[in-house]
Amino acid sequence: MELSQVLGTRSLGGNLFITRFRSPNIAFAVLPGQFVMVSFEGVLDPLLPRAFSVCDVSGEDVFLFYAAIGKGTRMMSELRAGDMVTMNGPLGRGFPDVSAGKMVWIVVGGSGMAVVPLLARRLNRRDAKFEIFSGARTESHLVHFDGISTRDATDDGSKGYHGTVVDLIKESFQKDKPDKLFACGPTRMLEAVQSEFGGTVPTYLSVEAPMACGMGFCQGCPIRIAGGEGYYLACKDGPVFRSDEIDFGMGGDSE
Template sequence: MIIKEISPVVSNELLSSEINKLTIQSPEISKLAKPGQFINVKVSHYFDPLLRRPFSIADVIDDKIQIIFNITGKGTKILANLKSGERIDIIGPLGKPFNTDDDFDLAVIVAGGLGVAPFPFLTKILKEKNKDVISFIGARTKTQLLLDGLENVNTATDDGSAGYKGTVVELLRLNIVKIKDFKFKIFACGPTPMLKSLLKLCDEFDLNCEVSVETPMACGTGLCQGCVVKTKKGEYKLACKDGPVFNTKEIAL
């Protein structure tokens, strides 16, 4: 079920100079949301910007949902300036969530940059299911690392300002030997180059892995056919409807 709500802003918190966390009261969407799903937000009451913006559901707290976003363009600047009590038009929950019911004991979370967004919510649900969680989180520099709500965090930064100097996938490769004896599943989200590197690693070691792809989405419901993802069979699926979560054995980025 997809729900449209005109929802009041509860809080708008600046996490860094470029990143905001927006908390929205959304009693209907919050009841249905699952980790990996997203909402589509109409950032203005007018027609500029015209298109809605998709945002991963970062967490659900009672009847509220949270999103995390970079302040990069006109739409996100409007969102960053919203005040408590102002209302925004949202649609959700959209997309296919992560599958947390597989046969695994250890969840391995891998995120790059703002790809960390869906994982506080996922971590909460995994802990409720009595799964162990280990997290590998990467960013360009330490000020862009977002670690709240995560468990057993290992960090990587491109400039070496925190944790391992290098990519988060390189860090995961170094730690595969430490987790290989566990029955584990990888959950990942991040920029496409990171996901391509992770897909190669998963193919190499035949790992069970789901990724949430980052791709532009206009309608969020499959009508516009604009967010295609190619499969290994040469077919095409829609990120907004068939995903954004896909198993790495299925897609070819």
């Protein structure tokens, strides 16, 4: 748990924001795909902390990228330099390592793009190769970060490939295949990635489930274990799972 000072919040257009925090312990320890739980100092509503993937780090600073969709995220977007929050993390299990020279395809939808900058930094450091496939309903919903190039797909064809990002990958698979596939985005996209590619290449999915504690205490984030009885907890056992470990029959968001 770390009391973290806000250094600034930047709008990326629409309801998308990046907030920068001074949070040295988390910046030092975090691995790509791990997350933090953020609580607002002296605030009773929302009472529960909110979960965010660590988007990037720079020195002692942590960047969170988010869509302001409800009370907590709107409050985040109004944070200004000097404000304080409590950040618990880094939490959960992130993406697996990729060896030098291996190719990973990263599939993202919507605010799933949050995992990409830190992941790209790690893959570059490992001399691994990667391509990012980004999908959205329409061009205005595509997320781009400076210096990170993406192959885009839009449902309405307004930018890049005309179709879903899963269709784009399916087409790309006819020419080439990666050594690993990573995916982060809405549950519907993860389910499609799992069923289309899970049996073809090692595939890892970063799931989103409503989280109250982020540490395995409240049992509020169950994800069914594939082919068996019982549940994993998305916060403690995930949020990144190998595709064949989980069954989306229960848990996760319903987008």
